[in-house]
Structures are given as C-alpha cells and as structure tokens.
Amino acid sequence: MGAKRKPEQQAASLTGPERRYEAHNRRRVAALRLHVEKHGWLGLRAGRRAKVGAPELALTRWLVECRHRHKRKELPPWLATELESIPGWDWQGRDAAHERFVALLQGLAAAAPAVPSVADELVTIALLLDDAKQKHRKGRLARELEAMLFSIPGWSWE
Numbered sequence: 001m002g003a004k005r006k007p008e009q010q011a012a013s014l015t016g017p018e019r020r021y022e023a024h025n026r027r028r029v030a031a032l033r034l035h036v037e038k039h040g041w042l043g044l045r046a047g048r049r050a051k052v053g054a055p056e057l058a059l060t061r062w063l064v065e066c067r068h069r070h071k072r073k074e075l076p077p078w079l080a081t082e083l084e085s086i087p088g089w090d091w092q093g094r095d096a097a098h099e100r101f102v103a104l105l106q107g108l109a110a111a112a113p114a115v116p117s118v119a120d121e122l123v124t125i126a127l128l129l130d131d132a133k134q135k136h137r138k139g140r141l142a143r144e145l146e147a148m149l150f151s152i153p154g155w156s157w158e
Helices: 007-012 014-040 053-071 078-084 094-111 117-136 142-151
Strands: none
Touching: 014 053, 014 078, 053 078, 078 094, 117 142
C-alpha cells in the first residue's frame, strides 16, 4: 500500500477536467459562504422562487447536486468537509426544511388551539412581518415593536 500524498501532491496529480471541477467547487463554496454570511440561507432553500439566471438559483442547483453526490458517495471528501463547516448546513436540504415547517405548524397549533385555522394565522403573520420589515427599512417602525421583534431569537431584518 502506498503512502498518503500531501494535498499539494494530490492537486498536482489531477487531470485538467479534475482541476477545473475542483476550482469550480471552490468558487461555489466561496460564493455560498458569502451568501450565508450576508443573507443566511434565505433564497437557497426555495430556489424555484429565484429568477432564472440569479446567483441564488445557480447556488441552489449546485447544493442539490452536492447532496445527491454525497448520498451516492461521489462527493470529494474535502468538499463535504467544507460544506459541513458552513453554519446551518445540513445534508437533508428540503427534507429538513419540510420537517422544520411541520414542527412549526404543530407548535403554532398547540400554542393556539382556539385558532380556527393555523394557515389563516400564518398568512396574517406573514403580512404583518412584511409590513414591519418595510417600515423598518424606511425608518418608520415603532421603536417598541422594533425592540420586541429584535429580541426574538434568530430574528433578522433580511
């Protein structure tokens, strides 16, 4: 059995297409880190809403490809390690998002059993949040409400 090669030796032994593939993935990882740093995972969990050609759509498609390759054991280990080091990363992707969504609905239903329709309440919450965020951007949100919203764990004005 041969000795393990150092990363620089491995990189030197890559073919042209392999080098391009690695460079492509390194650029995508850098773009993903930047996006998550600036916006969190917004826009990447529901890529179908992004405009065609938008960077978010390209990143979302790449993430789906990475998850599929990982599932088939075809993803380079260095890339798996890079993805796992990004805060909020999970290998389940949409499945995990669906589980969080259902858990949120169950929590809302349990917290407000007298509410006739959780879905109606979610629409109301979404409209109120949109209004609050717009007013915040324009500097017209009441300071008390701004402070209350900001005190919610994980709150973001994005």
